[in-house]
Amino acid sequence: MCRWLRLTSSPTAIEVAVNAPRAPLMPLDDALARLLAHINPLTGTESVATFDADGRVLARDIVSDLQVPAFDNSAMDGYAVRSADVAAPGSVLRVTQRIAAGHTGQALQAGEAARIFTGAPVPPGADAVVMQEEAEVLAAPADGVPQVRLSSAVRAGQWVRRSGEDVTRGTTVLAAGLRLGPAELGLAASLGLSHLPVAPRPRVALFSTGDELVMPGDVPPEALPPGAIYNSNRFFLKALLHRMGCEVSDLGIVPDQRDATVAALKTAADHHDLILTSGGVSVGEEDHVKPAVQALGQLDLWQISMKPGKPLAYGHVRRSTQPGLAHFVGLPGNPVSSYITFLLMVRPLLLQLQGASRLMVPSLQLPAHFDWPKGDKRREFLRVRRNDQGGLDLFPNQSSGVLTSVAWGDGVVDNPAGQTIAHGDVVRFLPFAEWLS
Secondary structure (H helix, E strand, O other): OOOOOOOOOOOOHHHHHHHOOOOOOEOHHHHHHHHHOOOOOOOOOEEEEHHHOOOOEEOOOEEOOOOEOOOOEEOOOEEEEOHHHOOOOOOEEEEEEEEOOOOOOOOOOOOEEEEEOOOOEOOOOOOEEEEHHHEEEEOOOOOOOOEEEEOOOOOOOOOEEOOOOOEOOOOEEEOOOOEOOHHHHHHHHHOOOOEEEEOOOOEEEEEEEOOOEEOEOOEOHHHOOOOOEEOOHHHHHHHHHHHOOOEEEEEEEEOOOHHHHHHHHHHHHHHOOEEEEEOOOOOOOOOOHHHHHHHHEEEEEEEEOEEOOOEEEEEEEEOOOOOOEEEEEEEOOOHHHHHHHHHHHHHHHHHHHOOOOOOOOOOEEEEEOOOEOOOOOOEEEEEEEEOOOOOEEEOOOOOOOOOHHHHHOOEEEEEOOOOOEOOOOEEEEEEHHHHHO
16 A cells, blocks of 8 residues: 555645556566567678688688698608508618608608608608607618617507598588687688678767766866766777777767757767667656657666666667668666676677677686675676685675776676575676676
């Protein structure tokens, strides 16, 4: 039963709002699924130099046209031999040729060995390589052909890298949707690929709202006006967007004015795939983002059961100069809330725009070297750092405004709602390195 602040036969709108039941907070997983349901991969494909493809998402399967290695080659510096000639330790063979990488040898005859170096093709007739540490070079006999004594018996195939043992012709070696890293680029190069087909970069417009925001360098700390704060969110958001392979347009700080906000959104929608803001999506009189987005498209305000975080705005803005729309995401204004919400919500959105096959980061199970005696009603993401004992230390101040906790930490503990933690409990750890790679 509602209790009115004063007796009245006709409650006012304010009284109704005060006494209206609050909508339940949306579980984080449900919010992410709801968000991603709106995101279709960008169309088109770009061809980029393999040298420049780090972090890009592969648009098509890469099928090998060749074997890797292309030929049987030596895995060691040593001697190529016929294993049948070295059935017992102490066998002596004549060294009839020398084969360096990039050169080919002649067929090996019975009783012969070839001096060979790592990567060089194994000559016809040879089926094994003996490392040079297991060989003793003997004085050349009268015919002048060097000899070598081998200290152990030889097994067929030893120290030989077989053709195709890494990659077989006709196999898919890199699948569409893979986010390319250094190892994948090296593998592509080993197949002779100078360019790779990748998804387009998401075009992201970034701006901040708030008359209280001041850019570092514009005003020295000692002259900062009362109530003003330096704009930190735009710096880490821009860096995070670049790490996700985005083309970023920094539209600066938009004044807390309805017309200015509408104009910024119109410009951004026409030339970008995503508009990202921080702050300005609540219901205050100076928060103009919500009505501006609603006037140009559609907006949903979600209250997510997570801490730090909770408020998130998602919607779209119609383009005025071309068909289609731009996605809109409004992040919370508190720095840590904005940072963590980006990692949990915006990062998967950007990966899905690029057609990535893997959207989530893997977690680790590590022991907590701290106590958390009172769990919150929301799912918590506690800033922690790994220690030399293999456990996790907790940053002492978990406030959503303390950006120091993110700079100090190397990840977060994903703590379920209502869950307490005792020293030694195994917890779910999400490393920042996985999110930022």
